[in-house]
Amino acid sequence: MNVHLTIHGRQGLAGQIYRQLRAGVIDGRLAPGERLPSTRELATQLGVSRKTTLDVFERLIAEGYLRSRTGDGTFVADEMTRLAPRPPRTAMLHPSVALWESLPDVLPMTSRERPPEFDFIGGVTDKALFPFDQWRRCVSHALRVLARAPGGYRDPAGEQELRLAVSRYLAFSRAVVSNWQDVIMTQGAQQAIDLLARVALRPGDVVAVEDPGYPPARTSLLAAGANVVPVPVDDEGIIVDRLPPEARIVYVTPSHQFPLGMPMSLERRLALLAWAQQHGALIVEDDYDGEYRFEGRPVESLKSLDKAGVVAYVGTFSKTIFPELRVGYVIPPAPLGVAMRKAKQIGDWHSCTMTQTALAKFMLDGYFAKHLRRMHKEYALRRALLLHALQHDLSPWLRPLPSSAGIHLVAEIRADAMTGSGVEAMLVERAAAARVGVYGIAGMYVAGRPRPGLLLGYGGIGTDRLRAGLDRLKAALERRPS
Incomplete structure (x- = not known):
């Protein structure tokens, strides 16, 4: 042969x-x-x-x-x-594959094949307004620091200068008082949630989440093997009386409930803290965009009210700088600190030292605070424009839900304007045909009856394009489907 x-x-x-x-x-x-x-x-x-x-x-x-x-x-x-090769037996070789394959998709992402001309996707920021010249100087500083330092692995919890900057920032802006040693830097808020699940849960433990709620957090908890129980929310936040008594973790977004937008009332916050202390549960407070508040006085974070050590405070720079930076942080209760550091070390040892060093200088030199003030002013204008359109030009079809913070709004679909079980999907498709990206909230419910509505983000779309996009959306809604 x-x-x-x-x-x-x-x-x-x-x-x-x-x-x-x-x-x-x-x-x-x-x-x-x-x-x-x-x-x-x-x-x-x-x-x-x-x-x-x-x-x-x-x-x-x-x-x-x-x-x-x-x-x-x-x-x-x-x-x-x-x-000799044999047909693969996936279930036998990888018993956890079925779990991962069964996990739902997380948040919608903009299509790269045919992106919308006007995209109202939530959770993104406008990089055109970011001070890249200042950031470039901070990155150059970080490179000089790294060039002088010996090579080696760093503290899993993060660089001391950045942890100090974060602790000072949170004490001033969110009334979260902590030592810099309490702060653990992560790859965004998502890794912080994943690490908390790793150290605080065993497979089968019950976790309570808001319904509707933030899908990536729910998916992360499911991936950890938790029995995730959806708990309904009302105008004051998660309904404490509906929490399962055996819950080991309660995940909440009290400053700006995701996706609906209302803040958790002070009375409800105090009730949740008392419940967690009574049941020995951990509260995971995801303060994902609480920096942007446009109405009323600042709302106390759960962490600032926590006297019993039951709250893990999670934050991110994705909504204040940009998502690609991949920097977040968590301040866990003291008993979890050592375990969290070990879990971070096992997962990826530590986050990027150069990025941390640059971000520390960006914050400590005052650039971050100046950027936040500028963005708050810009987002307030965009929010006002969006609300005006929802209350006037788009009012025949949409009604905004009350929301005083964040970089997105939810508008419910008026029952007297559109009816039918698929009204939300139909509206999204009609907007997509006009090259406008809007996103339904039905997929963010688990057990509750979905409230047909749209999540409209204004963080990543400039003022002029926001106006034009809203005009295009109105024209699409006025057009009768063929």
């Missing part, structure tokens, strides 16, 4: 032939018991000396891949049957 081998150049001929024959045996292209050409035939076929092929065969015979029968030839060893 002819064996298909490829020779590249004239160097290492024996090694090239050996590796290709061995690979053919291992991957099953040369079957057990199959007869190989003689060393003379193979040498002629490849244009090499017979000594080269003799050396290769002798090595493969010595290693057990081939067998030689005097007067009969050389064959692939019968023992190689155990290497």
